[in-house]
Amino acid sequence: MAAGLCYADLAGMLREAASLLQANRDLLSQLDSATGDGDHGTTMSLVAAAILESLEAVTPTAQALLESAGWSVLSVDGGSASPLVGSFLLGMAEGCPPSSELSGGDLAAALESGLAKFRAQTPAQVGDKTMLDALAPAVEAARVAASQGLPPDRALARAAEAARHGAESTTSLQAKYGRARNLGPRSIGSADPGAVSISLLFRGFHAALAANRTPPLQER
Amino acid sequence: MAAGLCYADLAGMLREAASLLQANRDLLSQLDSATGDGDHGTTMSLVAAAILESLEAVTPTAQALLESAGWSVLSVDGGSASPLVGSFLLGMAEGCPPSSELSGGDLAAALESGLAKFRAQTPAQVGDKTMLDALAPAVEAARVAASQGLPPDRALARAAEAARHGAESTTSLQAKYGRARNLGPRSIGSADPGAVSISLLFRGFHAALAANRTPPLQER
Amino acid sequence: MAMKKFINDPANLTVELMEGMALAFGGRIRLDSGKLVFRAQPKPRDKVALVTLGGAGHEPALSGFVGRGMLDASVVGEIFAAPAAPKVFQALKAVEREAGTLLVVLNHSGDVMSSNIALEMARKQGLHVRSILTHEDIAPGAGAPASERRGLVGCVPLYKVAGAAAEEGFDIDRVCAVAERFNRNMATLAVALRTATHPSTGQAIFELAEDEMEIGMGQHGEAGTGSMKLLTADETARAMLDRLLEAVQAKAGDKLLVVLNGAGATTLMELFIVYRAVHRILTERGIEPVSPLIGEYLTVQEMAGFQMCVARMDDELVRLWQAPCDTPYLKVC
Amino acid sequence: MAMKKFINDPANLTVELMEGMALAFGGRIRLDSGKLVFRAQPKPRDKVALVTLGGAGHEPALSGFVGRGMLDASVVGEIFAAPAAPKVFQALKAVEREAGTLLVVLNHSGDVMSSNIALEMARKQGLHVRSILTHEDIAPGAGAPASERRGLVGCVPLYKVAGAAAEEGFDIDRVCAVAERFNRNMATLAVALRTATHPSTGQAIFELAEDEMEIGMGQHGEAGTGSMKLLTADETARAMLDRLLEAVQAKAGDKLLVVLNGAGATTLMELFIVYRAVHRILTERGIEPVSPLIGEYLTVQEMAGFQMCVARMDDELVRLWQAPCDTPYLKVC
């Protein structure tokens, strides 16, 4: 069994996710222009900045780190994205054991707790063209991977892949929540910006670990 | 000595002047756009309509006709043009003898009285790029013609010619009054719309008589 | 990228505009933490407090209505973006009182989520807070579920009637009842003629052809129910009013409040011309117009267009609507 | 030609907008002969009356300020065009009183000529009428003769202080003295960013390049003192305020009223950002800002830009400025 996630790993994951989101600022705003109000890139940049800022402060545990990041994100004046992403991170903190190293199972439990807190903010379901279309399959993939005894990095690789698929799937969906809902059928044909952000988040989580360790051969 | 102006002549003069002003609505607005607020054509159309309306009512004398036209014009909500043109017509009425036929001298006296009332409304002088640059020379030409014993139609031919010259002369002048003043030297290069209106007015006065009578050969 | 607006750094818009507003109305409002607006002279603590939240860029909304007879506090987000939950909680905490607080939330997902989180925080701390969600946009159909209908300018008269009730000393149940009654009986439609420039990005927030208008627009550039050929003022008034009257089921004998809210570039001249048509149609139908509100109250930058909001009024609502209030951008003497 | 405005027939704009306004404020104003606006409840006849006149298309100016504490009557012309002299006379006649009437005229040649003719008619009939000419535009230079300086938004605070004086029962000499003192101590500059559509003709009323602004614009599209590159809000505020403060010779210790009057499409957001800069500069120089007026008071259709008006205030002027008034578009409670 491979190594669990230590505090530094988690910090690296958050840092990498934040950088990826910032690097894709214009893409995200463009996607939001098509179906919403065009500010999602700006908001996710602020969300990313909040995550990076929380990494500056010294926090004792992985759980404390996630909680601090969650609060920072929640404190961004950022339309829908900040309460959703903030709640997800806070939920992860709540579901995170106080241990110094997280196993694949611990990670999956944290992600599932994050998903639950995310769901508490919105009645949206999978298929409604929101962040959830990327988030739910990502968490599910991590859960399955953990149940198969895979370590965190492998679990996150699958989760990132699932999130990417999920985000792509939103292109053909009609929005049921958020500003895009007002477009009705005209919302079809463009990916949901929030789902793309979630997929970037998981891509960042995984990339941080992949950069640190020998990349597992069976994953791309 | 040729015939004087009867009531019908005067009515015809006013009618012709009004039609000419209406026909040149767009030109006048265009000129006003260059140096003012672009509404001079609209306003002069209303002024013309007011003149035409006053011709509908039965008035006993030429003087009463001019007074009625003057009040109608003055009652138009028309920026600067209506008090100026209205005062000119009212002044003409004041200077008009109660006789049933106006001689060249009578006409000149009426015009001079009109000019005086016009001048009472504004401190503008000849050369300030206003209506006065057409009006003053027109009245002066009529006065000289009358003093030479010329009949009204010949006097108006010269007045119309002088008004035309006067209006043209405004192109190279810098505006000292009205909205065009705010442009300073940038007002040079475009004719003053008000002066062009006055020249149309005199052209109409003359054309009405020329249409009724054999055109004098020595005038164009 | 030079934007044709009188701004400095696009990143500092909200902070600077709030500073300017606070300096301008120094004796009347107080700015806290940059984005919380309170009355300079707080309402007595035995009266119900009224709090709201929303993005910036809609000035004078929402903070322009903090003052006697309307709001006690307003929580400002970023341009067109909801404020964060912790700040909403901070405002609720600041006005905390036994008499209770009513939080008025416009139905936009960011505002709703921030509010839910803040309300949960408030409840955990034992604050006595109730909330109400405005969702009077009938663009998706008057019968569409509340969750699918946006909160538009109707929040402003709602602040007014609920604020007057609170000022009169109504207890929290009665303030909520007034607010809910008004909320149930109002409907709004927006129409747009020309786009606006998003002041942070410099981009046009939507597109419309030169001969087109769109009924059902949102207030952040979210599209409405599709563009149509330009109508005259009278035709526009009738098209919108017909749908609104049906939505609130107004009938002869009813009293009706009309709000014509300019989006930004539409002139008061136009709003008066539209109101003339509205008033005539109401009179035709035997509906009695209550003193209307006509002007710019909740704007979308320099968008050309307006929102038409109607509310069926009972006598108590009329009285509260006409009660005195004194805020920077809405006063009844 | 389809214009992108909510209008019907461009030939009927003024009539329709005035009808709409009168319907909206039925209990407060009364429309006579289509273009004369009076208070619905006239001021007692032992108090001085205040009358003004001007073109339409500038809403809420001028008729939006008819009411307690400001105007008794307003005479409306056509879009951007002065009303006719006989109508001005009719208004003066209607408010005729022993206490006297003050006619406030903005320096635009049409208004001045109509007023002069009306004043002559009034005097011939023995009416007790005085007049005052506002000409506070400093675009042609603060030292330019009064006759060359336009009357801009400064008329609005002048109505306010003179109206408050009249309401307090000042006799005609004292009302005139207040008005003249305010008039002498104010100065205005306008800045434009984008043109507006003349609602009668459908034409743009002037042109400006995408990266340019113009300081010194008039309020009907008459050009100012030349275009210049776009400045930031802070730079614009400083450039304009420097000239205005010099014009009124404001110095440390003075009290200063600032009016920021949006031209139409410029947002309140921007005006707040500009006011922030203004307030800071004043504070830097030890000048005390009196409660400012920020909003759209005298507009130029949907022109983007604003007018900045300042007035050096003495204690009496401050008191009159802050005295209660209750008109459709300016209220002090």
Ligand SMILES: Nc1ncnc2c1ncn2[C@@H]1O[C@H](COP(=O)(O)OP(=O)(O)O)[C@@H](O)[C@H]1O
């Ligand atoms: N009610 C909701 N439930 C779930 N996700 C939502 C909801 N509203 C918005 N979102 C997500 O947020 C994204 C938009 O985020 P953003 O543009 O930052 O916020 P806003 O819509 O307030 O401008 C959408 O693409 C969608 O994924």
Ligand SMILES: Nc1ncnc2c1ncn2[C@@H]1O[C@H](COP(=O)(O)OP(=O)(O)O)[C@@H](O)[C@H]1O
């Ligand atoms: N003070 C003035 N003295 C003399 N003529 C004037 C004056 N003001 C304007 N005019 C004349 O009026 C014309 C403009 O008329 P018009 O466009 O109808 O009025 P406005 O300038 O009010 O829009 C000018 O071209 C000029 O000839």
Ligand SMILES: [Mg+2]
């Ligand atoms: Mg968005």
Ligand SMILES: [Mg+2]
């Ligand atoms: Mg003109």
Ligand SMILES: [Mg+2]
């Ligand atoms: Mg947004």
Ligand SMILES: [Mg+2]
């Ligand atoms: Mg004009």
